[in-house]
Amino acid sequence: MDVRDIHTPVLLDRCIELLAPALSHEGAVLVDATEGMGGHSEALLERFGGIHLIGLDRDTAALRIAGQRLSRFGDRVTLVHAVYDGIVDAVAQAGRTRVDGILFDLGVSSLHLDDASRGFSYAHDAPLDMRMDQTDGLTAADILATYAEGDLRRIFERYGEEKLAARYARAIVAARADGAITRSARLVEILIAATPAAVLRERAGHPAKRVFQALRIEVNTELAVWERALPAAMGLLPVGGRIVVMSYQSLEDRYTKRVFAAASSSTAPVGLPVELAEHAPRFRLLVKGAELASADERVANPRATPVRLRAAERLRAAA
Template sequence: MTDRPQHEPVLLRRVLDLFDPAIADRDAVLVDATLGLGGHTDALLSAYPRLTVVGLDRDPNALALSRDRLSRHGDRAHLVHTVYDGLPDALSDLGLSRVDGVLFDLGVSSMQLDVADRGFAYARDAPLDMRMDQTTGLTAADVLNTYTAGDLTRVLRDYGEERFASRIARAVITERDREPFTTSARLVELLYAAVPAAGRRTGGHPAKRTFQALRIEVNAELDVLRRAIPAALTALRVGGRIVVEAYQSLEDRIVKRALAELATSTTPPGLPVELPGHGPQVRLLTRGAEVADDQEIEHNPRAQSVRLRAAERIREAS
């Protein structure tokens, strides 16, 4: 890792292909709800000269870097400092009621992983921050130093799917009474000691699940996502498309359910015809979740865990 942010857009060609029918050869508007360092947006604006992108990000540092990167596209890029469930307000402020596409590239961004002092990575010692927006909210250190054993267990179990959640929580309580947690190295050391040797042989690094759980808790990622996906689907015009890249099962499950709900008819079973206004609102564009091939994973290791889902709006809500 380096202190210089890097970004390689995941499944870029597939993302462009999925959006193409909705935005090609027309004046179109697309929301990049997780702008990051702007890799997907830069490629979209370059490929579609009549496209305008509204880029959302909660991280002021990412917005500043993206603004420089996207400046060559002029007023076709509108960048907004907001969490992605703020999509409706962002569009309203720009006088937009419907859009042609929405992209979510979920999880921690390349910049947040690569810049050591953000505290997202467990591979090197850093302050336990993990806030995507460092101007507000609790840090990971605050969670570790103030949550009860029960709340810590819940966070690690529900957000990290950690089998040893209660054991880790008890160890954290014991250690913080001796000295509060401030940096990641001490937490990683505790996790090596708390996770049994047999448990360390599978599932990757013993800190992986705990760091994921703390990041999700600090940034309320799943709660935000549960609000953001329906809001994005509501904003789509008929013929508009949503593409979501998720990197862990908790996110992907939320996306899958939200899309499946609108892709299902609400006509009562047994009726011979579809009731007006009860048909599916979206058409699924992927069969299950698509994954990266071996070639992309070799070129961009962060693509290894991606799960891509997409849908097209086929009618307005009743």
């Protein structure tokens, strides 16, 4: 099956529109910091014939698919196996020090969700892996086997915003005494059994949803990576450079909002009669708040439902 039949890029037209002013000149450089299966990159390479793409992904399987999809663009494409907090090194590896546009499409990709064997989904029984880069790091099963009850509770609360975090952590520790929890179906069974009947009746969504999200974030250190990656990426942009970020869970979006707000605000002390250049905002926001997918797009592509898009443009050079 053609990858285009299984992968629909989220907010594609809007991403192109927002990045266009930064990419419309010959020799512009675009970083797709979350390459995935190459859907956004392909459309941007087609739309802007003079750009060079640097595509990053931690998943070697995704890079293979993207490489095949983008092969017709030849030497206009440089793909790098890297986590996106390594964006500065990846850009340097491609022989650049500045880039004109940056795109982040955060979270779990269609490739991960559609491959049941990766263990990302609570809807399919599979080994509890959840690593985006299967060449390195702890699996979700490792975490369930080795983390203390308090640590499990912490990640469920922080990364899943799960109200039953303590109850679920206690149930997992009790269950693993009878044998390692290595498959998603077993974890789902434990979580359902630990959920009060009234909550099962009233809760919107599956009781395992937030725990699976929390485990995925912990396995891939997603929030720590994002907290390093966003400031580093913004530092690569020249005046007129643009960055677009799509988040799918509130923790990432809140951090993006906070960083963009600080970068687009004056740092001048209150009461100064004039604003000195060094205190002027470094960026301007390109969208008001966080943009959502349209109702039509959410129907056509349900994975666009939780997206929150934010974008900014550099106004003045870094000090």
